[in-house]
Amino acid sequence: MEKRYQVIGMRGAGSLIVEFMLTAMGKDYDISFPEADEMRQAAFRTFNPLGKVPVLICPDGQTICETLAITAHLFEAFPQLAPPVGSAARNRHWQYLAMLATCIYPAYHRQHRTEYYAPDSAFDAVRVLAVVEQAPAYDFIEETLCPFLCGATPFAADFYLYMLARWDLDRDGLLAKRPKLAAFMVAMRTHPAVDQVLAAQR
């Protein structure tokens, strides 16, 4: 029997993109959702020394942590998940991936897990500054969406953007000012892989 991918994740959180990509490629996978306590244990830290999800365990037993690394692994394994190597769109795709991974994702972590970054008295300021940091990235995305990040076809970075924008604490405000992003969110929600994964989370 063909070995399956295994995903270690968190419901509705950072493992969604891994599920979206595997589902889009028609790959069955097993998924587990460790409790916060377990993620602090030494056994889990062998998968990710930072104690975070997602983690991907490949059919050959290799484990990969960090969303960007997992995403790159999957679009190397399944080339349909990214524009062709050597194309301008490939560079553009990497540019968005980097922006999502280094600006938009960490700024959501600061908003949702503010206790890691500051005492209670500074929570509001940390959250406001995180939104301010994200704004130029979201504005750039709004200017350049057409209708997906790299044109007519959604790729891995589109699944990533969709997952992240779902976490916005003021999603109505984010989308009200950005009609192309609002249309993108509707289009991605109806993507068959997204629909299948989200239906299974209920």
Ligand SMILES: N[C@@H](CCC(=O)N[C@@H](CS)C(=O)NCC(=O)O)C(=O)O
């Ligand atoms: N840089 C990591 C960040 C992963 C991350 O922050 N994951 C969250 C879930 S969305 C997590 O594990 N949170 C638990 C915690 O921060 O304690 C990545 O890109 O994979």
